[in-house]
Amino acid sequence: MMRALFLLCALASMAISMNARAHKASDSYLTLDLSPTQITGHWDVALRDLDAAIAIDQNDDGAITFGEMKAEAARIRAYAFTHFSISHMGKNCLITPGAQSPISHTDGFYSRITFSADCAIDVTAPIVVGYTLLTGIDPQHRAILALTANGATVTRVLDPNLGTQSININDANATPQSLISFAKEGLHHISIGLDHILFVVLIVIGTVRVHGNANRAALKSLIAAVTAFTVAHSITLGLAVFGVVNFSPRWTETLIAATVTLTAIDVIVPFMMGPRWAMTFAFGLVHGLGLATGMSAANLTPGALLTALFGFNIGVELGQLAIASAVWLLMAWLTRSRTSVIPVARRIAMPIAVLSLVWVAERASDQKWLPL
Amino acid sequence: MKRSLVVVALCMATLSALPCAMAQKLPITMTDDTVLATVQKRANRPPRLPTADINAAMISAQRWISVARTQHDPRAYGYAQQALAPWWTRDDAPADLLRLRAAIKQADHHFEAALKDLSLSKARSPDTAQTHLDLAILLSTMARYGEARASCQSLAKLSRGLIPTLCTAHLDGIEGRAAPARAQLLADLNQSHAVDAATRSWASTLVAELSERIGDHTQAHASYTQALRLNPEDLYARIAFADFLLDAQQPNAVVALFRFEPDALPDAALLRLAIATRQLNATNASALAEMVRNRLAASAQRGESPHSREQALAALKLDDAPQRATSLALKNWQTQKEPFDALLLLACARAAGDAPAIAIANQWLQTTQFQHPTLTATRAIAPRRL
Numbered sequence: 001m002m003r004a005l006f007l008l009c010a011l012a013s014m015a016i017s018m019n020a021r022a023h024k025a026s027d028s029y030l031t032l033d034l035s036p037t038q039i040t041g042h043w044d045v046a047l048r049d050l051d052a053a054i055a056i057d058q059n060d061d062g063a064i065t066f067g068e069m070k071a072e073a074a075r076i077r078a079y080a081f082t083h084f085s086i087s088h089m090g091k092n093c094l095i096t097p098g099a100q101s102p103i104s105h106t107d108g109f110y111s112r113i114t115f116s117a118d119c120a121i122d123v124t125a126p127i128v129v130g131y132t133l134l135t136g137i138d139p140q141h142r143a144i145l146a147l148t149a150n151g152a153t154v155t156r157v158l159d160p161n162l163g164t165q166s167i168n169i170n171d172a173n174a175t176p177q178s179l180i181s182f183a184k185e186g187l188h189h190i191s192i193g194l195d196h197i198l199f200v201v202l203i204v205i206g207t208v209r210v211h212g213n214a215n216r217a218a219l220k221s222l223i224a225a226v227t228a229f230t231v232a233h234s235i236t237l238g239l240a241v242f243g244v245v246n247f248s249p250r251w252t253e254t255l256i257a258a259t260v261t262l263t264a265i266d267v268i269v270p271f272m273m274g275p276r277w278a279m280t281f282a283f284g285l286v287h288g289l290g291l292a293t294g295m296s297a298a299n300l301t302p303g304a305l306l307t308a309l310f311g312f313n314i315g316v317e318l319g320q321l322a323i324a325s326a327v328w329l330l331m332a333w334l335t336r337s338r339t340s341v342i343p344v345a346r347r348i349a350m351p352i353a354v355l356s357l358v359w360v361a362e363r364a365s366d367q368k369w370l371p372l
Numbered sequence: 373m374k375r376s377l378v379v380v381a382l383c384m385a386t387l388s389a390l391p392c393a394m395a396q397k398l399p400i401t402m403t404d405d406t407v408l409a410t411v412q413k414r415a416n417r418p419p420r421l422p423t424a425d426i427n428a429a430m431i432s433a434q435r436w437i438s439v440a441r442t443q444h445d446p447r448a449y450g451y452a453q454q455a456l457a458p459w460w461t462r463d464d465a466p467a468d469l470l471r472l473r474a475a476i477k478q479a480d481h482h483f484e485a486a487l488k489d490l491s492l493s494k495a496r497s498p499d500t501a502q503t504h505l506d507l508a509i510l511l512s513t514m515a516r517y518g519e520a521r522a523s524c525q526s527l528a529k530l531s532r533g534l535i536p537t538l539c540t541a542h543l544d545g546i547e548g549r550a551a552p553a554r555a556q557l558l559a560d561l562n563q564s565h566a567v568d569a570a571t572r573s574w575a576s577t578l579v580a581e582l583s584e585r586i587g588d589h590t591q592a593h594a595s596y597t598q599a600l601r602l603n604p605e606d607l608y609a610r611i612a613f614a615d616f617l618l619d620a621q622q623p624n625a626v627v628a629l630f631r632f633e634p635d636a637l638p639d640a641a642l643l644r645l646a647i648a649t650r651q652l653n654a655t656n657a658s659a660l661a662e663m664v665r666n667r668l669a670a671s672a673q674r675g676e677s678p679h680s681r682e683q684a685l686a687a688l689k690l691d692d693a694p695q696r697a698t699s700l701a702l703k704n705w706q707t708q709k710e711p712f713d714a715l716l717l718l719a720c721a722r723a724a725g726d727a728p729a730i731a732i733a734n735q736w737l738q739t740t741q742f743q744h745p746t747l748t749a750t751r752a753i754a755p756r757r758l
Contacts, residue, residue, distance in 0.1 A: 023638045024667070025446040027674060045411040048447065055414065067404030102408050107662075109408035138420065139457065140450035144673045146643045157675045170513045247693045269663070368725075 024107040027139040028133060029040065030158070032086075034149040034169065039093060039117040044103055044110040045080060045133070053137055054079050069111060073100050076111055083160075085130035086117055093119035103207060123149065126166040131158045179311040186315020189291065190323075195256050195359065196287060198352050200320050202263040203280055204327040208335075209267055209345040212277070221276060226324060228277035232284025233291060234313055241309055242294035250366060254287040257359035259283040263355035268346050291316060381545060409651065412439075420451065426469065427457050433472045440479065442605055444638040467497035468669035481678035481707055483514050498745050508539050515709035517543055534564045534571055538578060545582045546711055548741025554582040573603035577612060584616055592616060607638060614644040615712070619746060623648035634660060635705040639667050643682050646721045647689045661690045684716055694723035700731055711742055718747075 029044040047064050057064050077097045086093040098114035117140050135140040143372040149169045164356065190196055203225050206262050209220035218312075236247040239245045259350055263283065265270045272279050291312075335341045418435035419428070432455040439447035453476050459465040460473065470493035478486040490507050497503065504527040511520035524539035544553035556678045561575050580595035596613035599606060617625045626648035631643055637645065646660035662685055671679045680703045687697035705717050712735045715740055721729035726743040737747065 023444055023446070025674065026450060027670070048411055051409070051411045052420070052451070056410055057414075059412050062410055063407045064409040064411060065404060066402045066406040069408060070404070087660055102402070106667045116393075135452060137420070138447060138450035139453050139460075140447075142674055153691060155673075157673070 014179045026134065026138050028141070029105070029110070029145045030084075030129075030131075030145045032127070032129075032145065032147045034121050034123075034147065035128070036121055037118070039086060039119055039121070039127075040115070042112050042114045043080065043084070044105065044112045045076075046108065046110050047102075047110060049134060049138070049141065050076055050079070050111060053134060057124070064109075069100075069102060076100065077113060079168070080113060082114075083131065083133040083135070086119065087128045088119050089122060089125045091119070093117040121149075121169070122168045126168050128164055128166045129158060130164045132160045132163060135160050146166070179307055179314075181371055182308045182311030183315035185290075186312040186317075187319045189312075189318030190316050193290070195253075195260055195356070196290070196320075197323055199256075199263060199283070200226075200285065200323045200354065201259050201327050202260065202267055203276070204324050204350065204353060205331060205348055206263065206267045206276060207326075208331045210270075210343055211352060212341060222324070222328070224277040225280045226320065228281035228309045228312075229284040229287070230317060230320070232281040233288030233316075236285045236288030236312065237291045238288075240289050241305065245289070249290075250363060252265075252286070252361055254292045255286045256362040257356050257363055259286055261353055261358035261360060264349040267349035268353065297368070323353065344352070392513075400577060413701075418451070418455075420454075422457075423455075424458065424630065424640060425491060426459070426466070429458070430469055430472060433469075433476075437472065437475055446479070449476050452476050463492060467493040467500060467503070470496070471500075471503055474506065474510075478510060479678075483510060483707055486510055487514070495669075498526075501527055501535075504530065505535065505539060509542070512543055512546065513604060513708060517740070534560055534567050534575060538571075538575060541578055541582070545578065545585060546740055546742055548743055550582040550585040550743055553754055554586070557582070569602045570606075573599045573609060574608050576602060577606070577609040580609075580616070581612060585743050588679055589620065607641065611640050611644060614641075614648075618647060618651075621651075623651040627652070627654075635665060639664070639671070639679065639682055642667070647685075650690060662684075663754060681708060681713060681716065684720055687722050688716075688723060694720055695726070698724045698726045698729050702732070705732065709736070711744070714742065715746065717742065 026046065026049050028046065028049070032039055032041040033044070047056065047069065051064060052073075054072075054075055056068055056076065058068050058071065077100070081095060086095060086096070095115050095117045098116065098199050100111055100113050102109045103109075103112040129145065131143050133143065139161055143160070145158050146154045147156070147167055147169070154167065154169075156165065156167055161282070204222065207218055207222040207225060211221055220280065236245065260271075263279070265278075286312055303340055331341070331344070336345050338344065355370070362368055364368065390540035397742035398421070398685040418432050418439065422430070423429050423432070428739035431647050436448045436455060438513065439445060440452065452472070453460065455490065456469060456473060456476075465473070470489045474486040474489035474493065474518070477483075486511055487507075490503060491509060493500070494503050494507065504523045505623075508520045508527065508584055511517070511523060520543055521540075522744035524543065527539055528536035537557055541553040541557045557575060557579055561572075561579070567575075576595045580592045580599060583589075583592035583595060586737055593616075596609065596616060599609040600613065603609070614626045614629050615720065617623070617629070626644055630637060630645040632641075634642055634645065642660065643664050646664045649657040664682075668679055668683050668686060670685070680700050682728035684697045684704055687693045687700055698717075701713070701717040701720040705713055717729060720726075721733060736742070
């Protein structure tokens with residue numbers, strides 16, 4: 001509701017309304033890679049911002065061309081690097097600018113300037129970045145800094161109005177902590193996903209049905225089945241998170257429900273031949289796609305994404321292991337005074353089959369009938 | 373053994389047949405004449421010189437704010453802020469400057485800070501009609517309807533004609549009195565002829581919104597069309613019209629509303645276009661959705677972001693991620709409480725089956741008595757699971 005403010009204001013320039021790619025606040029993107037003896041990096045500054053600061057539209061025709069950018073390279077460099085400095089342990093790190101090239105961001109072209117700075121890095125001391133780009137022009141400008149050390153990346157938003165900002169390199173080594181947080185996320189996801197839980201339950205019951213309860217063959221078969229399931233859903237989870245495969249959650253969810261139904265029917269009346277691990281592998285591929293929706297992978301660098309993926313998977317596995325152990329013990333108790341485990345297995349599998357069949361119908365038709 | 377291998381093979385085949393969405397960037401061959409950015413010619417730009425002359429500074433800020441609004445360019449708000457830099461933190465600034473400052477803060481969704489500036493401005497100059505109008509609209513965005521109404525009343529004492537009616541009708545339309553508000557507005561609209569196109573466009577948009585709320589789709593469609601004819605630059609009207617058409621299952625009409633280069637569309641507009649093309653299964657749907665995601669991700673990198681509304685809508689309608697959508701809609705609801713935000717929160721929460729979030733939206737709906745056809749239509753449907 002901005003219109004009211006608008007009314008009594010002078011309509012200064014009713015120029016082109018949908019101005020080409022001008023829809024974002026001003027940010028620059030600064031990347032610093034730390035090695036023991038030097039810092040390398042690149043810095044993307046919007047051509048629009050450079051024009052606001054030092055007028056790089058040479059012929060003032062409202063268009064900044066590749067030629068103009070190249071011709072103004074020295075001025076761009078001079079302007080940019082008087083507003084950016086790095087110091088470390090009380091010593092200024094001399095920055096040497098390198099090549100410039102145009103690079104496309106979501107709101108248009110930027111000038112990317114590579115640079116290097118000679119600096120002996122002590123990871124226990126902070127890196128101090130002096131950043132004052134566009135001060136006196138756009139106080140809302142920020143730099144998005146990504147600092148990488150030892151393969152881990154820390155991101156910061158630099159506010160030029162604050163002048164300098166100090167970044168602890170150790171923050172970039174926070175891998176274990178984020179690993180744990182992603183593991184928690186995985187654990188949480190498995191604990192709220194009744195379909196995944198029931199599938200794991202069925203794997204255990206199915207194994208017990210075939211091999212009986214407390215014997216070596218049963219345990220071996222169970223470990224093989226759970227491992228195959230894990231490997232398979234890790235594969236598709238990875239593919240989905242990295243965007244290699246991408247398809248509608250509606251169909252993923254429907255397929256997941258279908259795997260539960262098929263496995264439940266197989267417990268009631270076995271129809272799937274061959275080793276159980278092959279079946280759990282095939283169905284695991286489907287479940288991995290569903291797991292991907294529970295992972296918050298936004299804004300992660302590929303390296304961090306790998307950590308996230310690993311952590312998330314650990315959480316999922318821990319959850320599955322807990323469920324499988326509990327069901328294993330429960331089955332042992334339920335069948336303690338029986339000669340056959342089949343009636344017990346069937347009695348558990350039947351309601352699961354019915355429930356999951358309703359899920360299949362619900363999810364395929366995008367409806368919701370059950371509270372589960 | 374054989375059969376299980378068949379199952380594996382079938383699953384693998386299904387997977388590999390899926391549309392693969394690999395990120396790709398086409399190489400661009402560039403010549404010296406390749407245009408990389410369009411900017412305004414220097415003669416057309418508001419002045420940027422540092423000035424201690426407060427009147428020159430205010431004129432410059434006002435012009436940059438206009439640029440920001442007409443061209444949907446957030447950078448221009450930054451330039452406006454720079455023009456006011458010497459007075460940016462001073463509470464003893466003149467009333468008109470405080471109002472400009474509030475407009476810039478409001479654009480960044482710093483509503484409390486904007487409210488403080490407008491209140492100071494009102495205290496300094498109680499007879500400025502514009503301040504009361506700005507206050508009414510800001511307070512209604514913050515769901516402080518009692519105070520907003522008081523501001524409309526102050527406005528009515530200072531100004532005659534269509535604008536005080538718009539102020540009140542805007543609030544009536546939220547607080548369950550859409551039908552009488554519309555009648556009053558239409559009557560006033562017929563009587564006032566000497567009104568500029570922008571005001572008429574606002575009035576038409578409000579008539580359309582009120583009609584939408586009481587289920588008069590024909591009038592809503594006609595009034596949105598009218599609003600855009602009066603002022604084609606009006607992004608608010610265009611977005612509201614698009615949302616109306618999406619509710620009415622007319623994605624084709626939404627595509628027609630945004631026949632511009634997708635690159636040139638503001639985020640909110642591009643998002644509606646992406647939703648419409650997705651509903652149509654259009655060939656460019658996934659590319660547009662990706663564009664929206666990239667832009668929202670880029671905005672989110674700045675940290676505190678005034679984009680939660682768009683993020684929530686994208687999560688719900690483009691990513692089918694109702695849980696994430698709900699947490700974003702809740703975050704948005706903490707600052708922004710327009711009817712659209714309430715309906716969005718409700719839609720996300722219902723899709724996620726999130727009872728506490730549904731309760732928050734319902735609380736607002738019950739307190740305001742807000743009416744909307746989708747509310748009665750969807751009330752019967754139980755929360756959906758993902």
